[in-house]
Amino acid sequence: MSLSNRVLYRYFSSAKHPAKNARTKWKSVIGLEVHAQLNTKSKLFSGARATFGAAPNSCVALFDASIPGTLPVLNKNAVELGVRTALALGCSVSAVSMFDRKHYFYADLPSGYQITQQRAPLARGGALSFPVFVPGVTKTPYYKTARLHQLQLEQDSGKSLHDPVERKSLVDLNRAGIPLMELVFEPDLETGEEAAALVKELMLILTRLQSCSCKMEDGALRVDANISVHLENTPLGTRTEVKNIGSVRAVAQAVDYEIQRQIEVLDNGGKIHNETRAWDSAAKTTVAMRDKEVVQDYRFMPEPNLPPLHLKLHETAGTEMESEADVIDVPKLGHSLPELPEQTRQRIIQMHQLSNTIAITLVNDIPLHEHFRVITEKSSGRSAKLVANFLINELLTILNRNKLDTADCCVTSGQLGTIVDMLQENQLNVQYARRVLQELLSSADDRLQMCPREIVTTNHWFLITDEAQIRQQCEDVIKRHPKLADKYRKGKEKMLYALAGEVAKASEEKIDMARAVELLKEMLK
Numbered sequence: 001m002s003l004s005n006r007v008l009y010r011y012f013s014s015a016k017h018p019a020k021n022a023r024t025k026w027k028s029v030i031g032l033e034v035h036a037q038l039n040t041k042s043k044l045f046s047g048a049r050a051t052f053g054a055a056p057n058s059c060v061a062l063f064d065a066s067i068p069g070t071l072p073v074l075n076k077n078a079v080e081l082g083v084r085t086a087l088a089l090g091c092s093v094s095a096v097s098m099f100d101r102k103h104y105f106y107a108d109l110p111s112g113y114q115i116t117q118q119r120a121p122l123a124r125g126g127a128l129s130f131p132v133f134v135p136g137v138t139k140t141p142y143y144k145t146a147r148l149h150q151l152q153l154e155q156d157s158g159k160s161l162h163d164p165v166e167r168k169s170l171v172d173l174n175r176a177g178i179p180l181m182e183l184v185f186e187p188d189l190e191t192g193e194e195a196a197a198l199v200k201e202l203m204l205i206l207t208r209l210q211s212c213s214c215k216m217e218d219g220a221l222r223v224d225a226n227i228s229v230h231l232e233n234t235p236l237g238t239r240t241e242v243k244n245i246g247s248v249r250a251v252a253q254a255v256d257y258e259i260q261r262q263i264e265v266l267d268n269g270g271k272i273h274n275e276t277r278a279w280d281s282a283a284k285t286t287v288a289m290r291d292k293e294v295v296q297d298y299r300f301m302p303e304p305n306l307p308p309l310h311l312k313l314h315e316t317a318g319t320e321m322e323s324e325a326d327v328i329d330v331p332k333l334g335h336s337l338p339e340l341p342e343q344t345r346q347r348i349i350q351m352h353q354l355s356n357t358i359a360i361t362l363v364n365d366i367p368l369h370e371h372f373r374v375i376t377e378k379s380s381g382r383s384a385k386l387v388a389n390f391l392i393n394e395l396l397t398i399l400n401r402n403k404l405d406t407a408d409c410c411v412t413s414g415q416l417g418t419i420v421d422m423l424q425e426n427q428l429n430v431q432y433a434r435r436v437l438q439e440l441l442s443s444a445d446d447r448l449q450m451c452p453r454e455i456v457t458t459n460h461w462f463l464i465t466d467e468a469q470i471r472q473q474c475e476d477v478i479k480r481h482p483k484l485a486d487k488y489r490k491g492k493e494k495m496l497y498a499l500a501g502e503v504a505k506a507s508e509e510k511i512d513m514a515r516a517v518e519l520l521k522e523m524l525k
Contacts (some may be wrong), residue, residue: 027232028259029187030191030195033182034185035180035183040078042075043179043269044177044180057451066110072303089127095313096309098302099306103298106160108173114154127147130199131197146185151184156178190227196249196252204366216248216262218248222246223251225242227258229259229266275291357391372384375413402438404441409441470516480502499524500513500517
């Protein structure tokens, strides 16, 4: 479980769930629009670098600045990444798609229009089935399906920088023309938990496809949520749109807050206005941005400088007029798709007999699943269930205690595998396994060279399994606590655990407690 997931868990554990509280009267409806930056080296219609964090206006081609006489040239790699994503989501890829001009004015949009695919998108249809599971909130995981209305390619705008001190506004065109993929989902969701789970699953898929970095903190993935509430068996209510939500946690919070806000307005006799709102992460509220009661006319028109985009949908040879280098072969891209997250879950469930909950927890955290894969594949004798439980229950506990994300964990899969081996070979118990993990995390200088076995040896943390030594420890405890022994013999069975606790305490919790309990029972007969 990543740090962001643990924060999300803490939020859900303490927050009220407005949609659930009002379920008897109100029903909420949520649809998401996701803008994902395609993982290309250059922009959608120019050869300028698509580099995050570069100096302002250092990644700008003449076309990006709308210099007269410049023409767009479509980035083939961006189209291929869009097609791979569409196929992974079960969409119908269009044999012919077209680009449109969407006219609106912003200072960071030099041309006065955005090139997009509103009317004839790259793909339509499809669906995303995803697990909804927040530990402590949802008792058991359940699956939800959101239909995908369409997937389209479009260019991003630049960025306006406002300096209130100098009272100046500056424009950075580095993002102008960055290739985006807009995924428009049907309003099939009901709660903030489901909205966040959809975004999380989509991020896992895009990461597997390498079509988007999904770094929301860098603006590589942004979410807009359309939210409305209505009484059961009545038409859908007026919706509001919450724009540019910047994290998975914020998606859940913004959606649940907006549902509660709309319910309170309607319960007090008010009216919901069709408007665009923003999420204030500091105040944990949505804030009105602009009214949408009057539909804005974007004056969509076909992009005259880009021909229709033709794709090869069937496994047939290209025509004489086109070379293989210029053809985007959709079936070939389909054959190259990697194993998707849900396929991975089902595979490890069947292969290792893991529970659905454990499989979801592992796969939803990319670094955690990578540790699981490496540890289990490196040695066939390792118990997959033990590995999974160790990673989820012990590693995540230590990382959470140190306020670390799994992506920032310095402990290697090899070191984790060694600890698992020692647990499986009954050389180490769970308590001291946690101490070894803490030692590895704390020793910043030479942690990569440290061997868990050396740590255990140096600190004398090996599990005590010698039969004679365990028997002696049990005899000593019985002698020191005769009253507890007498009570157990008289039928108070809980006293056995009190005596076992004394054995553990005397051995600094290093003794094999399973064998110690067996010997205590035998001695107390």
